[in-house]
Amino acid sequence: MKESKWTLLGFGVLGGVLAALLAFFGNPGNMALCIACFIRDTAGAMGMHNANTVQYVRPEIVGIVVGAMILALVRREYKSTAGSAPVMRFALGVMTMIGALVFLGCPLRMVLRMAAGDLNAWVALIGFVGGIATGALFLRRGFSLGRSYEGMPAGGGVLSVMLVVVLVLSVTTGIMMVSTQGPGSMHAPVLLSLVCGLAFGAIAQHSRMCFAGSFRNLIFTRDVSMILVIAGVFVAMLVYNIAGGTFHLSFAGQPIAHSQHLWSILGMYAVGLAATLAGGCPLRQLVLAGQGSSDAACNVLGMFVGAAIAHNFKLASSAEGTTPAGRIAVVAVVVVLLLVGLVGTRQKKD
């Protein structure tokens, strides 16, 4: 059955309500649900980096992957696939994370920040859409990472199992690191985070929520249906912020954000371009990994490593602003992504 536009908007609103719940019960300001930040926190908890303010195993990440997997299994849409340029997808994941941590958020957090009145996020949207438009240009000229192939059914569930093990170890042992200050110390109760993550993953799987794909589809088909899901998230969080007094229309004084616009634009340009070349934003990669795509799982693992690189080499920004290394890195990432697009396109033409 074809889903009506209202239904898609409703799914988005439902996702936004879940994000609002997480914000209300303790997740950091304007960071109720951020794929990049939460992967970064989880990587930190496992000791992949030593930034002691951003270390905590986020159950939301585990929930999104497993929630998508459960719904895909129920709807018989789970398909274990692999073989589409896994190392390139890993590298795209690394670069996605570097861009996101220079801006300070993935596309989902960008929308949450926009809904809280953070004008810096509205500026970053220019970069994100520009990155997707550039990626669309490469796709139009024939860029492709190649097709994937169906494989051993269990293969598609490896990431889900790994993440569940990490979460179980986190709640039953003391081997994971936990921040006592900073964003990593702010979190909703574990069970609530997990349940919201599971529900969000199921919603994202069913509605095919994708921040990059929705703009890409708009460019190629002029179809707005996928953007409606995102609009729903925005509206729900806007209402929550206005009602709760957390809506502040300004550039300055926004939680865990900076106002260095050029770098916000370039950071999100890198995210938009990398996501379009990889076939989905960070959230979509988690959902695809849950549905059985080992290629998407490679991208997710790349984001874990990217988070470690960003913090170990001081590329990640903070509320004080970007770092010199971060600025160099994001320019390098943009150049590499453009080269990837050009080379991929040229190979296709040959």
Add this chain to the structure above:
Amino acid sequence: MLRKPQLRLVITFHTTAEALRTEQLARAAGLEGRLIPVPRQLSAGCGLAWSGAPETEKTLRLTLEGAGIQAEQMAQLTI
């Protein structure tokens, strides 16, 4: 403006590049149709599909075969 649902030939692909190439080929051949997001009833993927007139199926099959494009699915749907 709401469009009345009608029977369409819908083709899905393994890659976005193949969908875009199909659009070029169909246009060059003068075949009616356009790219659409993959219908939810066909796939959980978020890629692009080709939607054309059902009577163009045979011509499209030959065109895709000639260009070395392998369709993932080809179905007639009311969308």
